[in-house]
Amino acid sequence: MPQHGPSGDDPDVTPGPPPAENPQPAETGAPEETPPAEAPAPVPVPAPGIDPDEPPAVPSGKFGTPGRPLRRSSFLIGFTGALGVLLAYTLYLGIRNAGGILVLVVIALFLAVGLNPAVVRLGRWGVPHGLAVAAVALTVVLLLCGGVVALVPPIVTQSGQFIDQIPSLLDELRRNPTVNDLVERYDVVERVQGAANAETVGRALGGVLGGAQLIFGTVFRTLTVLVLTIYFLAYFDRLRSLGYSLVPRSRRHRVQLIGDEILAKVGAYMVGALSIAVLAGATTFVFALIVDLPYPFALAVVVAVTDLIPQIGATLGAVILSLVGFAADLPTGIACAVFFLIYQQVENYLIYPKVMRRSVEVNEVAALLAALLGVALLGVVGALIAIPTVAALQLILREVVLPRQERR
Numbered sequence: 001m002p003q004h005g006p007s008g009d010d011p012d013v014t015p016g017p018p019p020a021e022n023p024q025p026a027e028t029g030a031p032e033e034t035p036p037a038e039a040p041a042p043v044p045v046p047a048p049g050i051d052p053d054e055p056p057a058v059p060s061g062k063f064g065t066p067g068r069p070l071r072r073s074s075f076l077i078g079f080t081g082a083l084g085v086l087l088a089y090t091l092y093l094g095i096r097n098a099g100g101i102l103v104l105v106v107i108a109l110f111l112a113v114g115l116n117p118a119v120v121r122l123g124r125w126g127v128p129h130g131l132a133v134a135a136v137a138l139t140v141v142l143l144l145c146g147g148v149v150a151l152v153p154p155i156v157t158q159s160g161q162f163i164d165q166i167p168s169l170l171d172e173l174r175r176n177p178t179v180n181d182l183v184e185r186y187d188v189v190e191r192v193q194g195a196a197n198a199e200t201v202g203r204a205l206g207g208v209l210g211g212a213q214l215i216f217g218t219v220f221r222t223l224t225v226l227v228l229t230i231y232f233l234a235y236f237d238r239l240r241s242l243g244y245s246l247v248p249r250s251r252r253h254r255v256q257l258i259g260d261e262i263l264a265k266v267g268a269y270m271v272g273a274l275s276i277a278v279l280a281g282a283t284t285f286v287f288a289l290i291v292d293l294p295y296p297f298a299l300a301v302v303v304a305v306t307d308l309i310p311q312i313g314a315t316l317g318a319v320i321l322s323l324v325g326f327a328a329d330l331p332t333g334i335a336c337a338v339f340f341l342i343y344q345q346v347e348n349y350l351i352y353p354k355v356m357r358r359s360v361e362v363n364e365v366a367a368l369l370a371a372l373l374g375v376a377l378l379g380v381v382g383a384l385i386a387i388p389t390v391a392a393l394q395l396i397l398r399e400v401v402l403p404r405q406e407r408r
Helices: 074-097 101-126 129-175 179-188 188-195 198-234 236-245 249-291 296-307 313-328 330-355 364-378 378-405
Strands: none
Touching: 074 129, 101 129, 101 236, 101 249, 101 378, 129 198, 129 296, 179 313, 188 364, 198 236, 236 249, 249 296, 249 313, 249 378, 296 313, 313 330, 364 378
16 A cells, blocks of 8 residues: 655655744634724923922822712802901901900011121021021110100109199299189189099099000000011021911912012111111210200100101101200200201211111102101001012012002
8 A cells, every 4th residue: 555755756746835833723703903003102391490209289198088068059159258258357356356455566576687787697607596686686675675765764853843833833823813813703722622533533543554564565555576586597598498488389480489588678778777766866965965855864765766667757756856845945955957958967867877777668659658657557656667578569569569550
Protein backbone atom coordinates (compact mmCIF):
# COMPACT_ATOMS: atom_id res chain seq x y z
CA MET A 1 0.00 0.00 0.00
CA PRO A 2 1.54 3.18 -1.05
CA GLN A 3 2.38 5.63 1.76
CA HIS A 4 2.21 9.38 1.24
CA GLY A 5 5.00 11.39 2.70
CA PRO A 6 5.13 15.08 3.32
CA SER A 7 3.72 17.45 0.78
CA GLY A 8 7.17 18.50 -0.22
CA ASP A 9 7.95 14.93 -1.25
CA ASP A 10 4.72 14.34 -3.23
CA PRO A 11 5.13 15.60 -6.76
CA ASP A 12 1.35 15.75 -7.35
CA VAL A 13 0.64 18.21 -4.41
CA THR A 14 1.26 21.88 -4.99
CA PRO A 15 3.01 23.52 -2.02
CA GLY A 16 1.02 26.40 -0.30
CA PRO A 17 1.75 29.02 2.33
CA PRO A 18 2.52 27.82 5.80
CA PRO A 19 -0.36 27.84 8.22
CA ALA A 20 -0.65 30.78 10.67
CA GLU A 21 0.45 30.13 14.21
CA ASN A 22 -2.68 31.69 15.80
CA PRO A 23 -5.53 31.23 13.37
CA GLN A 24 -8.37 33.87 13.77
CA PRO A 25 -11.96 32.77 13.53
CA ALA A 26 -13.77 33.57 10.34
CA GLU A 27 -15.66 36.84 10.18
CA THR A 28 -19.33 36.18 10.10
CA GLY A 29 -20.75 39.68 10.51
CA ALA A 30 -19.86 43.38 10.30
CA PRO A 31 -16.33 44.38 11.25
CA GLU A 32 -15.77 45.26 14.94
CA GLU A 33 -15.46 49.01 15.74
CA THR A 34 -12.25 50.14 17.42
CA PRO A 35 -13.01 52.00 20.73
CA PRO A 36 -11.91 55.66 20.62
CA ALA A 37 -8.87 56.66 22.61
CA GLU A 38 -9.64 58.40 25.94
CA ALA A 39 -8.91 62.16 26.02
CA PRO A 40 -6.31 63.23 28.64
CA ALA A 41 -7.72 64.85 31.76
CA PRO A 42 -7.35 68.65 31.82
CA VAL A 43 -4.53 69.90 34.00
CA PRO A 44 -5.79 72.47 36.51
CA VAL A 45 -4.07 75.82 36.21
CA PRO A 46 -3.59 77.58 39.55
CA ALA A 47 -4.76 81.15 39.90
CA PRO A 48 -2.12 83.88 39.91
CA GLY A 49 -0.48 84.20 43.29
CA ILE A 50 -1.57 80.72 44.48
CA ASP A 51 1.02 78.11 45.35
CA PRO A 52 0.43 75.11 42.99
CA ASP A 53 1.86 72.69 45.54
CA GLU A 54 -0.69 73.70 48.18
CA PRO A 55 -3.57 71.17 48.40
CA PRO A 56 -7.03 72.54 47.55
CA ALA A 57 -9.43 73.44 50.32
CA VAL A 58 -11.81 70.43 50.50
CA PRO A 59 -14.05 69.27 53.31
CA SER A 60 -12.14 67.11 55.75
CA GLY A 61 -15.03 64.69 56.25
CA LYS A 62 -14.59 64.89 59.99
CA PHE A 63 -18.05 66.37 60.43
CA GLY A 64 -19.85 64.36 57.77
CA THR A 65 -20.63 64.87 54.10
CA PRO A 66 -22.05 68.26 53.09
CA GLY A 67 -25.68 68.02 52.03
CA ARG A 68 -27.51 69.61 49.18
CA PRO A 69 -27.89 73.40 49.24
CA LEU A 70 -31.23 74.67 50.48
CA ARG A 71 -33.82 75.67 47.97
CA ARG A 72 -34.21 79.38 47.42
CA SER A 73 -37.77 79.72 48.50
CA SER A 74 -39.40 83.10 49.10
CA PHE A 75 -39.80 82.30 52.80
CA LEU A 76 -36.09 81.49 53.18
CA ILE A 77 -35.06 84.66 51.34
CA GLY A 78 -37.32 86.83 53.49
CA PHE A 79 -36.20 85.13 56.69
CA THR A 80 -32.53 85.60 55.75
CA GLY A 81 -33.13 89.26 54.94
CA ALA A 82 -34.89 89.80 58.27
CA LEU A 83 -31.99 88.17 60.10
CA GLY A 84 -29.56 90.44 58.24
CA VAL A 85 -31.51 93.56 59.22
CA LEU A 86 -31.70 92.38 62.84
CA LEU A 87 -27.97 91.66 62.88
CA ALA A 88 -27.16 95.07 61.39
CA TYR A 89 -29.34 96.81 64.00
CA THR A 90 -27.74 94.82 66.81
CA LEU A 91 -24.30 95.74 65.49
CA TYR A 92 -25.33 99.40 65.39
CA LEU A 93 -26.52 99.26 69.01
CA GLY A 94 -23.30 97.57 70.07
CA ILE A 95 -21.14 100.18 68.35
CA ARG A 96 -23.21 103.01 69.82
CA ASN A 97 -23.00 101.63 73.35
CA ALA A 98 -19.30 100.89 73.05
CA GLY A 99 -18.52 104.17 71.30
CA GLY A 100 -16.43 105.51 74.18
CA ILE A 101 -14.25 102.40 74.34
CA LEU A 102 -13.87 102.33 70.55
CA VAL A 103 -12.67 105.93 70.60
CA LEU A 104 -10.04 104.97 73.17
CA VAL A 105 -8.96 102.04 70.99
CA VAL A 106 -8.63 104.33 67.95
CA ILE A 107 -6.54 106.81 69.96
CA ALA A 108 -4.30 104.01 71.19
CA LEU A 109 -3.87 102.67 67.64
CA PHE A 110 -2.85 106.05 66.29
CA LEU A 111 -0.45 106.56 69.18
CA ALA A 112 1.04 103.12 68.56
CA VAL A 113 1.46 103.87 64.85
CA GLY A 114 3.11 107.18 65.70
CA LEU A 115 5.43 105.71 68.35
CA ASN A 116 6.36 102.55 66.46
CA PRO A 117 9.09 104.32 64.39
CA ALA A 118 10.84 105.16 67.67
CA VAL A 119 10.68 101.50 68.70
CA VAL A 120 12.03 100.45 65.29
CA ARG A 121 14.87 102.97 65.54
CA LEU A 122 15.87 101.67 68.96
CA GLY A 123 15.76 98.14 67.56
CA ARG A 124 18.17 99.14 64.81
CA TRP A 125 20.54 100.40 67.48
CA GLY A 126 20.60 96.94 69.03
CA VAL A 127 18.04 97.47 71.80
CA PRO A 128 15.78 94.43 72.39
CA HIS A 129 12.17 94.86 71.34
CA GLY A 130 10.71 94.63 74.85
CA LEU A 131 13.22 97.08 76.26
CA ALA A 132 12.59 99.50 73.38
CA VAL A 133 8.82 99.41 74.01
CA ALA A 134 9.43 99.98 77.73
CA ALA A 135 11.71 102.95 77.03
CA VAL A 136 9.18 104.60 74.69
CA ALA A 137 6.31 103.97 77.11
CA LEU A 138 8.31 105.39 80.02
CA THR A 139 9.06 108.53 78.01
CA VAL A 140 5.36 109.00 77.27
CA VAL A 141 4.48 108.52 80.95
CA LEU A 142 7.08 111.07 82.03
CA LEU A 143 5.77 113.63 79.54
CA LEU A 144 2.22 112.99 80.73
CA CYS A 145 3.20 113.38 84.37
CA GLY A 146 5.09 116.57 83.54
CA GLY A 147 1.98 118.01 81.92
CA VAL A 148 -0.17 117.12 84.93
CA VAL A 149 2.35 118.61 87.35
CA ALA A 150 2.45 121.76 85.24
CA LEU A 151 -1.32 122.22 84.93
CA VAL A 152 -2.83 121.03 88.22
CA PRO A 153 -0.96 123.29 90.73
CA PRO A 154 -1.91 126.55 88.95
CA ILE A 155 -5.56 125.50 88.83
CA VAL A 156 -5.60 124.58 92.52
CA THR A 157 -3.72 127.74 93.52
CA GLN A 158 -5.95 130.07 91.52
CA SER A 159 -9.09 128.36 92.85
CA GLY A 160 -7.86 128.68 96.46
CA GLN A 161 -7.02 132.36 95.95
CA PHE A 162 -10.48 133.02 94.52
CA ILE A 163 -12.20 131.28 97.46
CA ASP A 164 -10.09 133.28 99.95
CA GLN A 165 -11.03 136.55 98.24
CA ILE A 166 -14.78 135.90 98.23
CA PRO A 167 -15.44 137.58 101.67
CA SER A 168 -13.53 140.73 100.70
CA LEU A 169 -15.38 140.88 97.40
CA LEU A 170 -18.71 140.63 99.22
CA ASP A 171 -17.71 143.41 101.64
CA GLU A 172 -16.81 145.66 98.75
CA LEU A 173 -20.15 144.95 97.14
CA ARG A 174 -22.00 145.80 100.35
CA ARG A 175 -20.23 149.14 100.65
CA ASN A 176 -21.23 150.02 97.10
CA PRO A 177 -24.44 152.18 97.20
CA THR A 178 -25.50 151.14 93.72
CA VAL A 179 -25.31 147.47 94.62
CA ASN A 180 -27.23 148.06 97.85
CA ASP A 181 -29.95 149.86 95.94
CA LEU A 182 -30.26 146.93 93.51
CA VAL A 183 -30.34 144.43 96.38
CA GLU A 184 -33.21 146.29 98.07
CA ARG A 185 -35.13 146.88 94.86
CA TYR A 186 -35.11 143.27 93.65
CA ASP A 187 -35.13 141.52 97.06
CA VAL A 188 -31.91 139.67 96.31
CA VAL A 189 -31.41 138.56 99.92
CA GLU A 190 -34.85 136.92 100.14
CA ARG A 191 -34.37 135.22 96.80
CA VAL A 192 -31.01 133.84 97.91
CA GLN A 193 -32.47 132.55 101.16
CA GLY A 194 -35.38 130.94 99.30
CA ALA A 195 -33.01 129.29 96.87
CA ALA A 196 -30.90 127.85 99.69
CA ASN A 197 -33.12 124.81 100.26
CA ALA A 198 -32.63 121.05 100.13
CA GLU A 199 -33.07 120.88 96.38
CA THR A 200 -30.33 123.43 95.79
CA VAL A 201 -28.02 121.63 98.19
CA GLY A 202 -28.73 118.36 96.38
CA ARG A 203 -27.89 119.93 93.05
CA ALA A 204 -24.66 121.32 94.47
CA LEU A 205 -23.70 117.90 95.81
CA GLY A 206 -24.61 116.41 92.45
CA GLY A 207 -22.30 118.92 90.83
CA VAL A 208 -19.51 117.96 93.21
CA LEU A 209 -20.08 114.28 92.56
CA GLY A 210 -20.22 114.99 88.84
CA GLY A 211 -16.89 116.78 89.08
CA ALA A 212 -15.35 113.85 90.95
CA GLN A 213 -16.79 111.44 88.38
CA LEU A 214 -15.29 113.58 85.59
CA ILE A 215 -11.86 113.50 87.24
CA PHE A 216 -11.88 109.74 87.86
CA GLY A 217 -13.29 109.11 84.38
CA THR A 218 -10.50 111.14 82.82
CA VAL A 219 -7.88 109.25 84.83
CA PHE A 220 -9.44 105.91 83.84
CA ARG A 221 -9.54 106.82 80.14
CA THR A 222 -5.96 108.04 80.23
CA LEU A 223 -4.72 104.84 81.85
CA THR A 224 -6.76 102.75 79.39
CA VAL A 225 -5.22 104.52 76.40
CA LEU A 226 -1.76 104.16 77.91
CA VAL A 227 -2.14 100.42 78.54
CA LEU A 228 -3.64 99.79 75.09
CA THR A 229 -0.86 101.76 73.44
CA ILE A 230 1.80 99.68 75.22
CA TYR A 231 0.08 96.45 74.13
CA PHE A 232 -0.23 97.63 70.55
CA LEU A 233 3.43 98.61 70.51
CA ALA A 234 4.50 95.26 71.93
CA TYR A 235 2.47 93.23 69.39
CA PHE A 236 2.58 95.68 66.49
CA ASP A 237 4.20 93.30 63.99
CA ARG A 238 1.86 90.44 64.91
CA LEU A 239 -1.23 92.61 64.57
CA ARG A 240 -0.05 93.89 61.21
CA SER A 241 0.61 90.34 59.95
CA LEU A 242 -2.80 89.23 61.21
CA GLY A 243 -4.48 92.07 59.36
CA TYR A 244 -2.70 91.19 56.11
CA SER A 245 -3.57 87.49 56.47
CA LEU A 246 -7.28 88.37 56.29
CA VAL A 247 -6.77 89.56 52.70
CA PRO A 248 -6.97 86.99 49.84
CA ARG A 249 -3.54 85.72 48.87
CA SER A 250 -3.89 86.92 45.27
CA ARG A 251 -4.09 90.53 46.54
CA ARG A 252 -2.09 90.25 49.73
CA HIS A 253 1.23 91.45 48.33
CA ARG A 254 -0.23 94.67 46.92
CA VAL A 255 -2.29 95.32 50.06
CA GLN A 256 0.82 94.79 52.19
CA LEU A 257 2.81 97.29 50.14
CA ILE A 258 0.08 99.92 50.33
CA GLY A 259 -0.56 99.22 54.02
CA ASP A 260 3.11 99.52 54.96
CA GLU A 261 3.31 102.78 53.03
CA ILE A 262 0.26 104.14 54.87
CA LEU A 263 1.68 103.13 58.25
CA ALA A 264 5.04 104.71 57.41
CA LYS A 265 3.50 107.97 56.23
CA VAL A 266 1.05 108.22 59.12
CA GLY A 267 3.81 107.43 61.61
CA ALA A 268 6.06 110.05 60.04
CA TYR A 269 3.27 112.62 60.23
CA MET A 270 2.53 111.94 63.89
CA VAL A 271 6.20 112.01 64.86
CA GLY A 272 6.60 115.29 62.97
CA ALA A 273 3.50 116.78 64.61
CA LEU A 274 4.75 115.81 68.07
CA SER A 275 8.17 117.29 67.31
CA ILE A 276 6.64 120.58 66.15
CA ALA A 277 4.38 120.70 69.24
CA VAL A 278 7.32 120.08 71.60
CA LEU A 279 9.32 122.80 69.83
CA ALA A 280 6.41 125.24 70.14
CA GLY A 281 6.06 124.45 73.84
CA ALA A 282 9.79 124.88 74.50
CA THR A 283 9.87 128.20 72.64
CA THR A 284 6.83 129.42 74.57
CA PHE A 285 8.44 128.42 77.87
CA VAL A 286 11.58 130.45 77.10
CA PHE A 287 9.50 133.45 76.00
CA ALA A 288 7.30 133.26 79.12
CA LEU A 289 10.41 133.28 81.31
CA ILE A 290 11.77 136.32 79.46
CA VAL A 291 8.58 138.42 79.81
CA ASP A 292 7.95 137.08 83.35
CA LEU A 293 4.55 135.50 82.73
CA PRO A 294 2.97 133.54 85.59
CA TYR A 295 3.18 129.74 85.40
CA PRO A 296 5.40 129.55 82.29
CA PHE A 297 5.62 125.75 82.24
CA ALA A 298 1.84 125.34 82.36
CA LEU A 299 1.40 127.85 79.53
CA ALA A 300 4.04 125.99 77.49
CA VAL A 301 2.15 122.71 77.97
CA VAL A 302 -1.11 124.37 76.87
CA VAL A 303 0.52 125.76 73.73
CA ALA A 304 2.13 122.38 72.91
CA VAL A 305 -1.17 120.50 73.29
CA THR A 306 -3.16 123.00 71.23
CA ASP A 307 -0.45 123.01 68.55
CA LEU A 308 -1.28 119.33 67.87
CA ILE A 309 -4.72 120.39 66.58
CA PRO A 310 -4.36 120.98 62.82
CA GLN A 311 -5.10 124.34 61.23
CA ILE A 312 -6.56 126.09 64.28
CA GLY A 313 -4.48 124.74 67.18
CA ALA A 314 -1.57 127.19 66.91
CA THR A 315 -3.93 130.16 66.73
CA LEU A 316 -5.87 128.89 69.75
CA GLY A 317 -2.68 128.60 71.81
CA ALA A 318 -1.59 132.08 70.73
CA VAL A 319 -4.93 133.56 71.82
CA ILE A 320 -4.76 131.88 75.24
CA LEU A 321 -1.22 133.06 75.93
CA SER A 322 -1.98 136.57 74.66
CA LEU A 323 -4.99 136.83 76.98
CA VAL A 324 -2.79 135.85 79.92
CA GLY A 325 -0.29 138.49 78.84
CA PHE A 326 -2.94 141.22 78.59
CA ALA A 327 -4.22 140.18 82.03
CA ALA A 328 -0.73 140.88 83.40
CA ASP A 329 -0.28 144.28 81.69
CA LEU A 330 -0.69 145.89 78.29
CA PRO A 331 2.96 145.81 77.11
CA THR A 332 3.25 142.10 77.99
CA GLY A 333 0.07 141.30 76.05
CA ILE A 334 1.33 143.18 73.00
CA ALA A 335 4.67 141.36 73.24
CA CYS A 336 2.84 137.99 73.37
CA ALA A 337 0.75 138.83 70.29
CA VAL A 338 3.82 139.97 68.31
CA PHE A 339 5.82 136.92 69.38
CA PHE A 340 3.19 134.44 68.22
CA LEU A 341 2.60 136.30 64.99
CA ILE A 342 6.29 135.96 64.12
CA TYR A 343 6.60 132.39 65.42
CA GLN A 344 3.62 131.12 63.42
CA GLN A 345 5.12 132.47 60.20
CA VAL A 346 8.43 130.75 60.97
CA GLU A 347 6.65 127.50 61.86
CA ASN A 348 4.40 127.51 58.77
CA TYR A 349 7.09 128.33 56.19
CA LEU A 350 10.33 126.97 57.66
CA ILE A 351 9.80 124.37 60.40
CA TYR A 352 6.69 122.59 59.13
CA PRO A 353 7.90 121.88 55.54
CA LYS A 354 11.25 120.52 56.73
CA VAL A 355 9.82 118.30 59.46
CA MET A 356 6.94 117.02 57.32
CA ARG A 357 8.87 116.38 54.11
CA ARG A 358 8.63 112.57 54.57
CA SER A 359 4.90 112.48 55.31
CA VAL A 360 2.00 112.53 52.87
CA GLU A 361 1.21 115.98 51.57
CA VAL A 362 -2.43 116.85 52.24
CA ASN A 363 -4.35 119.54 50.43
CA GLU A 364 -5.10 122.56 52.61
CA VAL A 365 -8.82 122.51 51.86
CA ALA A 366 -9.01 118.76 52.60
CA ALA A 367 -7.08 119.28 55.84
CA LEU A 368 -9.43 122.06 56.98
CA LEU A 369 -12.56 120.07 56.13
CA ALA A 370 -11.14 116.98 57.84
CA ALA A 371 -10.35 118.97 60.98
CA LEU A 372 -13.88 120.43 61.09
CA LEU A 373 -15.50 117.03 60.55
CA GLY A 374 -13.21 115.45 63.13
CA VAL A 375 -14.18 118.06 65.72
CA ALA A 376 -17.88 117.56 64.94
CA LEU A 377 -17.65 113.75 65.22
CA LEU A 378 -15.09 113.07 67.95
CA GLY A 379 -14.17 116.45 69.40
CA VAL A 380 -10.51 117.19 69.98
CA VAL A 381 -9.61 113.56 69.30
CA GLY A 382 -11.20 113.78 65.87
CA ALA A 383 -9.19 116.90 65.10
CA LEU A 384 -5.97 115.14 66.12
CA ILE A 385 -6.51 112.08 63.91
CA ALA A 386 -8.10 113.96 61.00
CA ILE A 387 -4.92 114.66 59.02
CA PRO A 388 -3.45 111.12 59.27
CA THR A 389 -6.81 109.70 58.19
CA VAL A 390 -6.98 112.02 55.18
CA ALA A 391 -3.38 111.13 54.30
CA ALA A 392 -4.22 107.41 54.30
CA LEU A 393 -7.38 107.95 52.24
CA GLN A 394 -5.46 110.11 49.79
CA LEU A 395 -2.86 107.36 49.26
CA ILE A 396 -5.58 104.73 48.69
CA LEU A 397 -7.37 107.05 46.27
CA ARG A 398 -4.20 107.70 44.30
CA GLU A 399 -2.93 104.11 44.16
CA VAL A 400 -6.14 102.08 43.94
CA VAL A 401 -9.26 104.00 43.01
CA LEU A 402 -7.99 106.36 40.32
CA PRO A 403 -5.97 103.71 38.39
CA ARG A 404 -9.01 101.41 38.42
CA GLN A 405 -11.18 104.19 37.03
CA GLU A 406 -8.65 104.86 34.29
CA ARG A 407 -8.70 101.21 33.17
CA ARG A 408 -12.47 101.18 32.68
